[in-house]
Amino acid sequence: MSFSEQLRKEADHIFEACYNHPFVRGIADGTLGKEQLIHYVKQDFEYLNAIIQAYALGISKCTNREDMVMFNTSISFVLNSEVHPHNNFCHVAGVKFEDLQGFPLAPTAQHYTRHMLNVGRSGTLGETIAVVLPCPYIYLYIGDRIIEEFQPDQSHPFYDWITFYGGQEDPRMNLYLKRLDQLAEEASEQERTKMKEHFMLSCQLEYLFFDMAYTLQDWPVQKERVAVVE
Numbered sequence: 001m002s003f004s005e006q007l008r009k010e011a012d013h014i015f016e017a018c019y020n021h022p023f024v025r026g027i028a029d030g031t032l033g034k035e036q037l038i039h040y041v042k043q044d045f046e047y048l049n050a051i052i053q054a055y056a057l058g059i060s061k062c063t064n065r066e067d068m069v070m071f072n073t074s075i076s077f078v079l080n081s082e083v084h085p086h087n088n089f090c091h092v093a094g095v096k097f098e099d100l101q102g103f104p105l106a107p108t109a110q111h112y113t114r115h116m117l118n119v120g121r122s123g124t125l126g127e128t129i130a131v132v133l134p135c136p137y138i139y140l141y142i143g144d145r146i147i148e149e150f151q152p153d154q155s156h157p158f159y160d161w162i163t164f165y166g167g168q169e170d171p172r173m174n175l176y177l178k179r180l181d182q183l184a185e186e187a188s189e190q191e192r193t194k195m196k197e198h199f200m201l202s203c204q205l206e207y208l209f210f211d212m213a214y215t216l217q218d219w220p221v222q223k224e225r226v227a228v229v230e
């Protein structure tokens with residue numbers, strides 16, 4: 001079994017838990033609520049800014065053009081294409097995408113973005129690939145499974161979201177998986193362990209991100225002191 005196959009196997013229960021999370025169920029059956037859609041887009045806009053930066057940190061570790069192209073393609077994808085699923089959510093929620101930008105990070109988004117950026121700053125190329133991989137990997141899995149089980153057509157409110165992530169002909173992350181396997185072969189046991197840990201934590205944070213959106217997670221105590229009206 002290759003290194004990437006081992007990671008996928010170890011994380012299988014988390015992929016499964018993500019698919020069964022009520023937020024994802026709500027996408028699949030088209031019942032997800034307006035507040036949840038809005039909270040998700042606010043947080044995901046900031047999350048995607050951070051993953052662009054993590055990809056850029058990946059570029060800073062590359063020693064050949066092919067690897068640079070791989071990260072560069074992901075950056076372009078997020079910047080130019082990944083606005084479509086957000087627009088789909090905004091359309092259903094009846095709000096403007098531009099109005100959901102620049103919000104502070106909720107605890108889970110804070111945790112996940114710091115995790116990616118910390119590894120991007122202090123880790124190796126292999127560790128950086130491992131930390132960003134669950135993002136495309138889990139969404140591809142979810143999209144594919146919704147298409148398989150629900151066979152949504154264009155009348156489905158989240159048709160654009162589902163078909164954006166699922167049903168890709170040649171999934172982008174296949175290149176990352178191949179490169180991760182090459183790097184794992186050259187890596188020390190210690191580095192491989194770190195790659196695995198980063199990957200697994202990102203998978204757990206993917207689950208928590210859906211949970212954050214579903215429960216409208218926010219800081220239990222606000223930064224600003226709230227004036228008490230007597």
Ligand SMILES: Cc1ncc(CO)c(N)n1
Nearest residue numbers: 044047135136139206209
């Ligand atoms: C948190 C999160 N994970 C994965 C994706 C898919 O790119 C996304 N948009 N947001």
